Amino acid sequence: MTEPTVLSELRDHILTLRLNRPDKRNALTQQMYSELAQALRAATDNPDVRVVLLAGTNDTFTAGNDLQDFLLGSGNLLEAPVGQFMHVLLNFPKPVVAAVNGAAVGIGTTLLLHCDLVYVGETARLQLPFVNLGLCPEFTASYVLPRIMGHVRAAELLMLGEAFSAQTALSLGLINEVLPNADVEARAWQQAVRLSQQAPQALRTTKMLMKRFHQQTLQQSFQVELEHFSLALAGEEVKEAVSAFMGKRKPNYK
Ligand code: COA
Numbered sequence: 001m002t003e004p005t006v007l008s009e010l011r012d013h014i015l016t017l018r019l020n021r022p023d024k025r026n027a028l029t030q031q032m033y034s035e036l037a038q039a040l041r042a043a044t045d046n047p048d049v050r051v052v053l054l055a056g057t058n059d060t061f062t063a064g065n066d067l068q069d070f071l072l073g074s075g076n077l078l079e080a081p082v083g084q085f086m087h088v089l090l091n092f093p094k095p096v097v098a099a100v101n102g103a104a105v106g107i108g109t110t111l112l113l114h115c116d117l118v119y120v121g122e123t124a125r126l127q128l129p130f131v132n133l134g135l136c137p138e139f140t141a142s143y144v145l146p147r148i149m150g151h152v153r154a155a156e157l158l159m160l161g162e163a164f165s166a167q168t169a170l171s172l173g174l175i176n177e178v179l180p181n182a183d184v185e186a187r188a189w190q191q192a193v194r195l196s197q198q199a200p201q202a203l204r205t206t207k208m209l210m211k212r213f214h215q216q217t218l219q220q221s222f223q224v225e226l227e228h229f230s231l232a233l234a235g236e237e238v239k240e241a242v243s244a245f246m247g248k249r250k251p252n253y254k
Contacts (some may be wrong), residue, residue, distance in 0.1 A: 006035040013050040013196040014189070015043050018057070025063035025103055026056050033081035040088045050196045050203075052092070053188055054115065055099040061124070064106025067242050070133070070233060077226040077233075082107075086139050086222055089114045091215075093204050095195045099188035100124050100166075101181050110139035112174065116207065117195075119188045120166040121181035126174075129161035133245070134237025134253075136228045143221035148173050 007018040017039055019026040043049040056062055065082070077083045089096070089111060098112055101121040109126045112118050120126075130137050137145075137158055145154035149172045157164065166178040179187050195203065211218070232238055237253060244251035 004035075005029065005032050006039065008035075008039050010049060012193065013048060014053055014192045015039070015046075015049045015051070016053045016055060018055045019062050020057060022057045022060065024066070025060045026108075027063045027066040028082075028107060029066045029069060030081045033085040037081060037085040037088045040085075040092055044088075044093060047200075050094060050200050051192045052094060052096045053099065053192045054096060054111070055185060055188070056101065058101060060102040061098075061100040061104040062108035063103050064108050064129075067133075067245060070135075070238055070242055075230070077230050078223060083226055086226075090140070090218060090222060093207060094200075095192075095203055095207060097188050097192045097195070099185045100126075100175075101184050103127070105129065105163075107139060109174075110137070110141045113140060113144050117188070117191050118175040119177050119179060119184050119191070120169060120175045121184045122166055122178050123181055124166045124169075125163040126166070126169050127161065127163040128157050131159055132161040132241065134235065134239075134241040134251075135232045136225065138222075138225050138229050140218050140221045140225065142225055143217065 003020060005019070005021045007016075007020045009016045009018075017036060019028070019032065021027060021029070021032070040052065043052055078087075092114075095117070096115040097117045097119070098115040099119055100112070101124055103125050104112065105127045106129060109128055128137065128141060136142070141158065145157065148154075153172060166175065169175045170178050177187065240253060241251045
């Protein structure tokens with residue numbers, strides 16, 4: 001039997017969702033987005049779940065969206081599993097903690113914008129290579145990043161799309177703490193336990209209040225970005241960029 005690509009475990013009121021496709025660096029498929037969305041929806045309604053912990057495997061958080069899937073075309077991304085996953089995480093009412101080691105590429109970085117506490121290993125590499133792939137930002141990155149760090153820093157990350165370190169992510173206000181790789185999961189778990197022992201309703205109210213005044217704007221940003229992302233997916237630039245990546249060569253844009 002093949003191993004599930006998202007492992008789910010509920011213990012001590014903490015639901016751990018672990019990306020588990022290590023041979024492809026946990027690149028996210030439609031199936032994985034579906035499973036994540038379903039697990040988060042069920043967690044919303046399950047009073048036994050007080051906190052969600054998102055993790056990858058030992059040396060990789062996720063290499064982002066599966067690149068082969070980008071070649072399958074666009075369709076309505078809001079309705080697609082990826083859009084469903086984004087929607088449910090964006091509106092998830094309980095605290096979410098992330099434990100990140102290794103690569104956190106594309107949505108591997110942008111999903112962190114929708115977590116509440118983020119712990120990252122010292123050799124992790126984050127990256128937003130949307131333009132490098134002929135695409136545009138997603139999951140509210142074009143709206144949130146300039147507001148966290150200012151336009152020019154966000155432009156550097158989004159327009160040049162180079163990988164950046166955990167230390168840089170910390171200095172830009174994207175994450176809570178940089179740790180030795182081996183300590184990341186233990187720290188994330190420790191913080192998740194602390195959250196799980198807080199008053200559950202007070203936590204939910206606090207999360208709602210923190211997001212309340214910009215939740216509608218986040219929703220709009222997420223939708224408008226996905227419209228542009230769909231258009232880009234139907235274009236020529238992404239085909240050239242992905243085939244260049246697969247062929248280990250430089251892209252040649254017309
Ligand atoms: N989609 C599909 N497959 C992917 C993938 C992705 N996003 N990222 C990695 N893989 C696959 C590789 O094709 C390779 O498969 P193979 O062994 O069958 O050839 C395997 O995972 C290992 O990848 P590799 O590049 O050899 O690993 P690495 O440790 O040297 O580098 C990364 C890891 C994440 C830095 C690198 O794989 C990478 O840059 N991936 C693309 C990330 C990306 O652009 N994502 C989309 C963001 S919008």
